Amino acid sequence: MAEDFNRQVIERFRANGGRVEGFPDLLLLTTAGRRTGKPRTTPLVYREDAGRYLVFGSNGGAPQHPLWYRNLLAAGGGTAELPDGRGGTVAHSVRPVELDPDERARQYAEQARRVPAFAEYAARADRNIPVVALHPLDLSGDPALPAAIVAGLRLHHADLRRQLADLRDQLNGVAPAPAPDPAAQLRARCLSFCHGLDMHHIREEGAFTAFQRRYPQLAPALARLRADHRTVAEALARFEAHLAAPGADDPAVLRAELDRLTDGLEAHFAYEEEHLLAASAPHPRP
Structure with a gap:
C-alpha cells in the first residue's frame, strides 16, 4: 500500500511541476537499493537551509529508520528532484551529511515547530529521528572537480562495458555457466x-x-544526452519485463534482447565523454 501511495505522489509531483496538494516543500530522493542496486525513489518533505536540503527520517513515526535513509548512507549519494520554478522539475546530484546530535535536535525541533506532525512522529517513534543534509553538487568552487567527475564517469563507463562484455560472453557460451541454476543466475546478472x-x-x-550551470555552452549536448537516457530507460523497462516473463531462459533470446537494449550505448558513452571532457578539461579562461 505504501508503495502504491508513493507512486501516486511521484506521478503527481512530476505531472504538476513538483507540486502535490497537501504536501508543501516536497522533493523526490532517488538512491540505489543496498542489496539489489535498483533505483528507489521516495517522496520526502524537506526544508531548505543555507543552500542544502534537510530531510527527516521520521518514517511516519515507525520504530525503525526508513529504508531510504539506510540506502542513501550506504550509497554515499543520490539525486534530489525539485521544482525548477518554470513549471517543471530538475534533478540535482546530492551528497548526504547526517547532522551531529546537537544540530539534529535543533533542526528537528524547528521542523516540528513548523509542521506539528513531526512532533507526533517523534513521540511515536521512540528513537532519535535522523536528519540528513543533502548538499547539491556545485562545480564553481573547485576548478579540478569537473575533470575529476568526468574521470570517474569514464571509469564507470569502462566498468559497464566490462559487465556488458561478460554478459555477452556468457550468453555466447564462452564463459562457463554459473551453478547451480544457470538460467536463473544469468537472468539475475542481466x-x-x-x-x-x-x-x-x-x-x-x-x-x-x-x-x-557551470558550462552553459553544454546545453545542446546535455539535451541530447537526456534524450538518450529516456530511450535507454524505455529499453530497460522492456528488457526487465522480458526477464520476468515465461520463456526468458533461452540464451539466444536473451542475447537478442540485450543487443537491442545496448544498441547505440557505446556511441552514447563516447559522445558523453567527449563533450563533458572537452568542457571540463583545465584550460586558460579568456
Missing part, C-alpha cells in the same frame, strides 16, 4: 546490469544540472 545502468543514468541526470 537484471543487475540493468539496475546498475539505470542508476548510473539517474545519477548523471543530477550531475548534468551542475554541469549546465
